[in-house]
């Protein structure tokens with residue numbers, strides 16, 4: 001699902017997308033300058049590899065994400081205190097954002113129930 005940033009206003013636009021057993025739900029709203037705030041939750045279960053026994057298991061995911069999408073290149077004036085994802089074609093690609101968040105979760109140190 002892609003959201004055209006030009007259509008996003010100060011009124012939050014709700015979205016919800018599903019990918020396998022994961023739901024990505026929240027809103028995007030215009031903030032200031034070229035920036036749009038994205039605030040959402042990632043919930044569900046995700047197959048990950050245990051770092052101890054190397055077995056795959058289903059991990060419960062319940063993550064809040066809160067960052068900004070920039071319409072075009074973002075040049076921070078004050079040593080970037082905020083998280084910014086750059087959208088290069090005027091669209092926020094929610095599937096891609098979700099995929100990269102899930103990659104982050106997978107790359108964390110994960111241990112299955114047996115190894116805890």
Ligand SMILES: [Zn+2]
Nearest residue numbers: 050053112115
């Ligand atoms: Zn394990």
